[in-house]
Each structure stands twice: as C-alpha cells, then as structure tokens.
Amino acid sequence: MRIVTRADHPELQDEAAAVFRERWPEFIFHDEVPKKYLGRVEEHFGHFDVMALGDDGAVLAGGWGVPLAWDGTVADLPSGYDDALVRAVEGHEAGREATTLSFMAAAVGAAHDKRGLATAVLGELTRRAYGKGLSHVIAPLRPTGKHRYPTVPMAEYATWTRADGLSIDPWIRTHQRMGARVLGPAPSSMVIEGTVAEWESWTGMVFPVTDDYVVPDALNTVHIDVERDRGVYVEENLWVRHA
Template sequence: MALKTVDYTERPDLWKRMPELFEGVWPEYNLHGDVIPGYWDRLHELFGNYQLVSHDPDTDDVLATARGIPCRWDGSHESLGPGLDAAIVAGFAEHDAGIAPNTLCALGIEVAPRHQGRKLATTMLEALRSTARAAGFGHVIVPLRPTWKDRYPLVPIGRYASWTREDGAAFDPWIRTHLRGGGVVAAAIPESSLITGTIAEWESWTGLSFPETGDYVFPHGLATVRIDREAEMGTYWEPNVWMVHESGLSR
C-alpha cells in the first residue's frame, strides 16, 4: 500500500472520521484532560499544517495521525518545561505574543487499531521530523507517553525511563523506538498532564469503585489517581518522558 501524508490544511475532511476510526486508541480517562480539550479546536485552526494524517490515496482510508505545536526552545534540556500541558499553553501564548518558533513539540501519535503493528508510529515520527525540517526548525521535542508504564504504575517515572533490557536497549518499546530513531532521553516528568474529575466520573472512566480516600492503581493508568471522598474529587497526573530529536535541518 502506497501511503501519503498530508496536513489538516490540505485535507480537513479526513479528520471527520477520526472519532470512529481511532476509537479505543486512548484510555477513556485520557480524553478528559484539564488543559488539552480547551485548546483542541484552536490547535487545528492556528496550527493546521502541523496536524498530520497518513492515508491511502486510492481509498482515503486513514491509518495514522501525528499532532504537533510549534514553540520556542533554547536547546537546553533544563528548559524543556514541566510537560505536555505546559507545552500546549506555552505554544499558544508564544503564538499570540508573536514569538517566532524554532522547534516542533509533538503532542501525540495515533495509529488506527486495525493498522497497528505495521510500524506506522515510526512513519509518523519521521513525518513530524520532516515537517519540522520544512518549517526551518532544528528539533522535534516529544513529551512521550511510555507504552508499558501502565504495567508499573507505582514505579517513579525517572526510574522506569532508565530501565534497560539484557541487551542494553531501553525497556519501554516506545522509548526504544525513539532512541533507535535518533532521539535522546532528556528528562522524566512526573506531573506532565493533569486530569481531574468527580469520583463518579473516575468510576465511569475506569470501571472501578473508590470506597475511601486514598491513592488507587487503575486500568491503563501510568501512575495512581488520588481520590478525595470529602471533596468528591479524583486527581491524576500523567507522567511523561521528554525525548529530543534533531530534525535533520542543514546548518
């Protein structure tokens, strides 16, 4: 199958089928972040050329997507910031202030369930690098969501990110893919994206009951959710790992 990658400004119609084709890619709780939903429509309006789709040009079947936001970064690992939420807020603030970007921050890569296992995530990662290169940006930075972290929700993200297999390769498959693609691990962020909701909402999202105040492991969670029965609220911070890629821009 010969695939083609286009951005939102070229084929906005392809995005109309996303909810149906990509159902189940993200755990339900991940669809209810405190920050991201408020920026979603404006992301496509202002930064449509950084929202990418891989599709079959013969059938228009959508296989994978990659989303990004341009930002300003000084190149130091220390200044990458506290994670996904902060990167989104900063990207829009910098745009509104007229600050010229020099970096592309990847917000997520999704592969339709029936097309998984075909290394399309790697294809979309390279598409983000190509897009950054075409825009004159030197780097792609990624607040990565480790694939297997939900198997070890009680392990701090810094320790988890440092794990390796017996052959010396990174333990986590998604971190390993980024490293093989030339990326480097820059920082582990324990509080990257905030998700809060009522206890009823968290019970709906997870299928669990939370009888008392405390920290709970839950399905697909990368860390624990803090349940406060008195406040009737659940609070969860999704951890991420900052990865840094050179775009391949000639200097």
C-alpha cells in the same frame, strides 16, 4: 500510502478521531487544558497535523505537534503535554519565535500495527519542522508499557533496558530507533480532575474510600478523596529529544 494534512481532508475528521480514541483510556480526554487550546492549535498549526492514508483513502495513522520556543536546555523544557500546548499557543499569539517542534501525539489504527506507520508519521512531522526552520524536535512521551508499573517513578522506568540496550518500553524504543535520547521526566504532563462519580464512570471501578488507586491504563496512581468528592490524576511523561 500517502501522508496528508488533516486540514486538507475535513471529511476524514471523524475517522481520524476514531483512530486516536481507540489508543487512549477515557480519562485522558477529560484534561481541561486541551479543551481550552486545541481549537487554537488547529487554527495556528495545521501544517503539523498529518494523517497516513491507505490506497483506499482510509486513515491508517496520524500524528500532530506544536512549534514552541525552547532554548535547548533541560531546565527550559515545559512541564509536559499541557504546558507545551500553552507555551506553543500563547507564544505564537504573542509573536514569540518558535525554535522547536514538540510531537504531541501519534496513533496507528489497531488493525495496522507493526507496519512502521508511527515512524513514517513522526518522520514526516520532523521533515516539516526542519523545513520550517525549526532547530529541535522533542516529545513528552506516554510510554505504552508504563501503566504496568504505576508506582515506579518515570526516571527509574526510563533506565530499564533490554539486552540490546534499548528500552523495555515499545514506544520509547520507537523513538530511540529514530535517534532520540531521553532528556528526563515530564513531571506534571497532564492533570485530570473529576468527581468520584466521574472517575468511576471513566474507569469502570468503584472508589469506596479515600486512597491512591491503581487504575487501568494510568501511568501513575489516582488520588481519590471521598470526603471532598474529588479525584486527581497527575500523569508523569518522559521528554525525549530527536537527533
């Protein structure tokens, strides 16, 4: 296995995108903030966008992050994924000095689970962060088991542990084993809005009346307002800080 930047291998863009896409529900790709900022992320921060390649050159896993200004306090954390993107891009363009790398996403191809690839990718991003003189590494985690408990607040879910003291959640455990500790919820990490028809298309569900709905793979409920023809999903994530 070798780790390379995605910018150095543009011929693998589609393959890398497929690895990421298979790990998230369709509605995640309809957040308006990334649509405005991801092009500038690629332009400014290609050093922090990496892929793990197999011996045959196939994409096994990938991950990326953004450098941003953070003073090390919980009060100064971004509100989540969207806010971290905005702070990183606008801060860079304003000449503000970054202090911190925020992991934004990591994914492993479904055929390559249980091989430690996520840890390898995150470890490489961490090495790159410290190599660039950044002081902190944080992440707004999207816990992989939280969708089973969409009505439970993230602050409570984060306290649920196994007998060994680690989280019940596999993705939180991955970060804990790398030395991360929980800082607290990212209350408005992503906000996704659409018409009722769009939400029905994204989820394969029918929303006949105005209500809060439990949607497959959503970490929180989705509010559907039939009268206004609007669905709004505010996703709560979990901030962690790596040692």
